[in-house]
Amino acid sequence: MKKNVYMTNLRDERQNAWEGILNYFRKRSMWMLYYCTGCGAVELPPTMTTRFDMERFGMGPMATPRQADLLLITGYLSVKTLKRVIRSYEQMQDPKYLVGFGSCPINGGIYWDTYPVINHLEMFLPVDMSIAGCMPRPQAILDSFEKLRDEIQEGKAVGYKRYEKHYDWYKANQDKVLNREDAVLQPWEDPFADKPTLEALQAGEKMEEGEDK
Amino acid sequence: MKDINELIKKFNSFFQEKAVLTRKYKQQYQIVTGRDELLGILNWCKQYSFYHLANIVCVDWLEDEEFELVYNLWSYEFKIGCLVKIRIPRARPWAPTVFELWGQAQVYEQEIHEFFGVYFPGNPDLSSLFLHNWHDLPPLRKDFDPVEYSRQAYTVEGLGVKPEYEKEDNSEGRES
Numbered sequence: 519m520k521k522n523v524y525m526t527n528l529r530d531e532r533q534n535a536w537e538g539i540l541n542y543f544r545k546r547s548m549w550m551l552y553y554c555t556g557c558g559a560v561e562l563p564p565t566m567t568t569r570f571d572m573e574r575f576g577m578g579p580m581a582t583p584r585q586a587d588l589l590l591i592t593g594y595l596s597v598k599t600l601k602r603v604i605r606s607y608e609q610m611q612d613p614k615y616l617v618g619f620g621s622c623p624i625n626g627g628i629y630w631d632t633y634p635v636i637n638h639l640e641m642f643l644p645v646d647m648s649i650a651g652c653m654p655r656p657q658a659i660l661d662s663f664e665k666l667r668d669e670i671q672e673g674k675a676v677g678y679k680r681y682e683k684h685y686d687w688y689k690a691n692q693d694k695v696l697n698r699e700d701a702v703l704q705p706w707e708d709p710f711a712d713k714p715t716l717e718a719l720q721a722g723e724k725m726e727e728g729e730d731k
Numbered sequence: 732m733k734d735i736n737e738l739i740k741k742f743n744s745f746f747q748e749k750a751v752l753t754r755k756y757k758q759q760y761q762i763v764t765g766r767d768e769l770l771g772i773l774n775w776c777k778q779y780s781f782y783h784l785a786n787i788v789c790v791d792w793l794e795d796e797e798f799e800l801v802y803n804l805w806s807y808e809f810k811i812g813c814l815v816k817i818r819i820p821r822a823r824p825w826a827p828t829v830f831e832l833w834g835q836a837q838v839y840e841q842e843i844h845e846f847f848g849v850y851f852p853g854n855p856d857l858s859s860l861f862l863h864n865w866h867d868l869p870p871l872r873k874d875f876d877p878v879e880y881s882r883q884a885y886t887v888e889g890l891g892v893k894p895e896y897e898k899e900d901n902s903e904g905r906e907s
Contacts, residue, residue: 598863626885631878633870634862637885641892694890701866702884703876709823710850 537673544587544613545670547576548663551586551610553603556593558619558653565656575663583609593653594622596634600642601696607643614678615646615666620653627652641691644677735809738779746772761814769817770827773802776815777832780808784829787839789847793873796821798849802829819849828853846871 552562566572566579580586583606595603607616618639621627626637639645646669649662669675681688710716739760742752750764750772764772785803792799795818802815819826828851829836840851841860848869851857859865868875883889 596863598861601863626881631881633875633877633880633884635881635885637881638887641887641890691890691892694892695885696864698864698866698884702880703867705866706848706868708848710825716852 538671541671541673545667548588548615548667549578549580549586550588550590551580551583551606552590552592553599553606554592555595555599555603556620556622558590558592561619561653561656561659562590562592565659570656570660572660572663575660575667577663583607584611586610587614589614589616590619591616591623591639592619594627594629594635595639597636597695598634600636600692604643604692612678613670615670615675616643616677617662617666618645618648619659620649620651622652624648624650636695642688642695644680644688646675646677735811738809741779742775745775755814758810759812759814761816763816766817766819766826769802769815770829770832772815773804773829773832776804776813780806781813783807784833784836785812787829787836787843789843789849789871791821791847791871791873792818793821798824798847800826800843800849824848825850825852827851830854845869848872 552559564570572578577588583589587610589603589607589610591603607614618624622629622635623639623645626635629635630637636642647662647666649658651658654662666675739752742750746764746768749768750762752760752762755761762772762776781804783805785805788801788803790799790801797818798821800817800819804813804815805811806813817826824847826849828840830840830851830853837854837856838860840849840854841857843849844851844854844857845860845862845865846869862870867880870877870880
């Protein structure tokens with residue numbers, strides 16, 4: 519008997535018949551919450567409006583995370599916004615799908631070497647679909663949505679199940695970045711941290727020139 | 732006062748050697764001064780129609796071991812911009828706050844304090860504005876290395892993260 523061994527990488531979750539029926543309906547009414555952190559949001563209006571018309575796939579914008587199925591990360595993510603994205607993602611109800619737009623959620627894009635921008639979104643949240651490009655055109659976006667619909671039908675888009683299963687792994691990564699306690703390179707010693715200097719300055723006393731150096 | 736040249740004469744006679752006024756471009760003048768005269772000069776400029784503070788810029792001169800603070804002023808009467816520049820030592824940088832003159836200066840100074848470590852005595856709020864949980868050097872200083880920071884703070888190697896599937900028991904594959 520010939521063995522067909524394929525990599526699972528947690529993307530393949532077996533589904534029963536009922537799950538298949540559910541997925542059939544899920545893929546036809548995806549309401550999306552777009553998190554306009556970066557420049558990618560500019561490609562969404564043409565995708566939504568008459569020319570490319572996302573509505574024909576049953577996709578529409580949704581105002582709150584609790585009613586949305588699809589979270590779009592449109593562009594780079596700084597640490598400060600990552601905190602909000604995680605919060606929004608955790609508020610969404612199962613099943614939920616997360617799509618990273620452009621190069622920045624994949625590997626940092628052109629912001630890979632900057633101090634506030636995270637490099638890999640997959641380390642912090644389960645990404646179901648990534649669209650490469652800077653920025654992806656509406657054709658690419660629609661193509662990726664088409665693929666995402668297929669993956670939902672086949673039961674491969676199970677990011678939310680991965681997130682539940684490996685919550686400790688994701689949570690540890692999030693904590694490492696968000697609740698950092700030590701300096702990464704070298705700690706900053708504030709020269710005005712001591713109180714006497716501070717009070718002297720605030721009282722308006724002039725500091726001597728020798729003291730400055 | 733309608734003539735800018737009269738104003739320049741008045742400025743020079745008033746401050747003499749304490750400030751150097753030069754014309755940089757057609758519509759831009761520059762005043763280089765010291766930290767002690769800053770408030771007086773800004774107050775004088777505000778009195779003579781330069782009452783718009785557009786922003787405050789901090790420049791890091793690493794080799795001179797100095798910070799340069801640039802106050803961008805604009806006069807609607809003359810349609811002329813004016814830069815007021817001071818240099819402060821890099822080791823213990825502080826400058827008087829101009830919060831009393833322009834209220835919006837509070838945020839600019841808060842930002843400069845966050846990104847350069849310049850202290851503004853008298854500013855009511857110098858807490859962190861943009862950065863999240865920051866313990867390192869102020870990031871816009873020239874001796875801060877953003878590439879190395881990004882490598883150590885956000886990459887897989889820097890964080891010491893194992894790939895997700897390595898801890899997963901069924902990662903070898905599944906028969907079908």
